[in-house]
Amino acid sequence: MKYVLATLILLSASVARAAPLPEVATCQACHGVHGEGVVDGGKPRLAGQSAHYLDKQLRDFASGARDNAIMGAIAKGLNDQTRSKVVAFYASLPVPVPLEHASATAAQAERGHQLAIEGAEGKRVQACNNCHGPDGSGVALSAPALAGQLATYLAAQLKLWQQGGRKNDAGNLMSSVASKLDDADIAAVTSYYAGLSASTPASH
């Protein structure tokens, strides 16, 4: 798979240098100045993600319900007030143009689209958008946005759901889905969502 990187150019240099909210300086160090994430599988886009979802993930990192050494340490260091500020900040950010575009083959694009809007009967997998919203833009209080999320990150999470490395999905909803996808499905659906631009924040 080939990726073409898109670089976000800032009009205002002063914005690039200053941390808009002091509490997010730590986040920016890994998740990018504008919460756009990094294409290495480990640092998702935060900008425009649902505040409710971000909040739950931070709490889960802190409690260990979601297992990640780096995020666990950071999350444990957040008190309620700071955490609230941080998630509200990121939720309010506009979703950046996708940083990566998996130049999927036509068949992959087709498959990714199919899984997203229809599912796959042979694998007993429902449409991702059932829960993740129209065009994967997220459904507030229920499911995070997938549109414009980094494909490598999405793929890494699906693998974790599959292998049991991530367990903080209520009702085992995600592990049930992931257990039925093969690597080709994962590549297809993650590149599909990564390529979708989402112009509204996940919480409508």
Next chain:
Amino acid sequence: MAQRLKEVDVVVIGVGMVGSILAKELAAAGYKVVGLERGTTRFTVPEFQSPGIHDELRFDVRKALMQDNTREPVTFRNHSSETGLPIRRWESFLPGTGLGGSMVHWNGQTFRFQANDFELATRTRERYGKGFLDPDLTLQDWGVTYDELEPHYDRFEYLLGTSGKAGNLKGQIQPGGDPHESPRSRDYPTPPQKEHYSGALFRKAASSLGHHPFPQPSSNLSQPYTNPEGLKMNTCVFCGFCERYACEHYAKSTPQTFILPVLLANPNFELRTGCQVQRINLDSSKKRATGVTYIDNAGRELEQPASLVITCLFAINNIRMLLLSGIGKPYDPATGKGVVGRNYAYQTMSTVASFFDEDVIINPFMASGASGTMINDFAGDNFDHSGLGFVGGAFIGAVNTNGRPIQYHPTPPGTPTWGKGWKDAVVKHYNHTVMFSLHGSSVSQRQNYADLDPTYKDAWGQPLLRITFDFPKNDLKMAEYVTARGVEIGKAMGAKQVVGSPRKGPYTTQQYQTTHNTGGTVMGNDPSTSVVNRYLQSWDVPNVFVIGASAYPQNASWNPTGTLGALTYWVADALKSKYLKSPGHLVSP
């Protein structure tokens, strides 16, 4: 001239829940089975997917998944003195169609009947004496006992993955379950679904009155589950689009989720859709079926010969199939003779509405079709009926299944039906009301029956089924009694206003009251009062079996599906171990 096809071992008419399970059992046992379904194929992907499936207008109001009433409705009258008229739009009951049948759009409420129900006539007489019952009532024993069906109930629940909590394990009462249930050999395959707020309120109130609340058994699963057929099902997310809709999540137990992939993969089974079976064909002796005649989607008439014919249609359609085929003597209420169409019954539904202040937030839209909390203290014969003047009862529960606003916008009595007063009441009460369901039994009486309509026809030119039914006085008395008990619970919840609406006559086809039509091809030990024997085999034509809730001599206090699933496995066993090894009457007529 019908084209005659190559003979097969078994024809299954209707590939809904019953047809799917039976066909799978027989095909797996090596028999060549043809399943004839009038509707289309449909599967979770793509037909049941969101967001399109969450369309209240289409599925709830306009009944998109239901039997095509423009071509095949039913006619109805309350009494024999009236003229039967077509039910031109479905309202009271909503028969399904298509692969998977009504179980695609059911609510998932999965119950067992109690031991008493299977011997209702005998036990009622024993407990209350011979003169207790209204002489018009035609209560009958089933010919099969709860104990005989128990392993089949178990098998059915494990096929579906039903979520619940046992109340009686091999005679030991279990806390948190239903203490009135008849003994189970093991617990449910998955634990109960989460409790809705309305259920929590109900549970506290019911307990405070000394009743025994428990979680409603639900085939909308509480967790991921792999059934004995190897099929995986998912967790229900309480989307509130259960009955009348198909489930996009693989979380509601339907033939599509629990058995069809296995059935359809077996080369011994052939599914034909778009096939409207016209009749079961009999030989000149009229005591043996030779197969069926059907008309396909292109209007071609075909004859499918078979050694064994099993009609697995929805209850009322089973009655019609026998009448159109001339199998069994049609019932005549004037003389009391005949059996096909006899003992037609339904369900006696009442409600209690509890209106709360606006600081009590109910969120009715968060629900599965069976995520209720309920009591059986006033169901069946679980309470002493001495002096009450009726038999039967109802389960009472906070059975909140949805908050879909076109049809759900409760308002207290006295609210105008339109205008500002209506609108403001809707806003005031929508999220602050708890509705109880009082799901009452339905006894059979000699005046209620089904036959063929003399005037109206279906699109294929065949007479429609005519239902003649009104609520027996027995059931209206029962409704009054249980509703009063429900109002007590509503008051104990601390609601500001509690309104009981007991079912009143006459029965109307214009208000939804469940699709629990039963009877008409009842099972029993006596051919003069039953159409099929205890193995659901026709007394008249032993190579015809008739499986559906049409077998029920009367309807009990709970949804019929669980019991029908048990009967299906009971019959499958009888077919494989007895009939198919040695065809003929399994019980001497």
Next chain:
Amino acid sequence: MKLPTSPHVTRRSFVVSAGVATVVPPAVALVAGSAGAAAAAAHHPARSSPPALASAAAPVPPVSSTPERPVYLFFNTAEVQFIEAACERLIPADDAGAGALAAGVPNYLDKQLGGAWGAGERLYRSGPWIQGSPSQGYQLPFTPAELFRTALRAINSDLARQGPPFSELSADAQDGYLKSLEKGSHDLDGVPAAVFFDMLLKMSIEGFFSDPVYGGNRDMVAWRMIGFPGAYADYYEAIDHHGVKFERAPMSIGEDGQGHVHVHPEIPASVG
């Protein structure tokens, strides 16, 4: 206890984050040789005002006080005048929220009556037609479209004989006339007045509360009014929060990832 739908946000952080949002233009992207990114950028609308804070309880978008008139395909002008005024009496605008007109109920009726439903979808249409008991329900040959046409013609002539058209009557007089239909035992050229009224009321409620994909319930005003979240419905976690209001803007079957609802009134009342 309120469900923590949106974390507590200080006024300062609101101001600061809003400021950032306006300064950073979301749609500017320079891509080395990728047409896809440019296309994506084109679809990415520029923001002219600070985006709403991530409150799940999104502010209610105002329904236009003078909503643009729909293009009526079924109703003629005289019928429109009656229908618009009558629907607004059945479900009036008031403090609780928008009424039938602003919600697009007449538009819903127009598209349904002009489509398959109006033509008799899901209606058994064989005779003979014999008047039965209330238990036996509707026994008339009229399709919904025929029923409305016939009844409206009779209503408009009836009113023309008595005085001004319905739309020019006072609200009280309009209510009085509607009540006379509701309780009336007269018929409107063969359509019993009460049957017409029942169908008008039933379809108005449908037009008010159905998914906006059908052309009514514009901007989901009716759903917002009662707090019904609509078509996207995963409540697995929320169901545990007993007694806590679920604060999420409603969502339609017909909406896309940008929240724009695509109207499709022709969805059939059958599957396959």
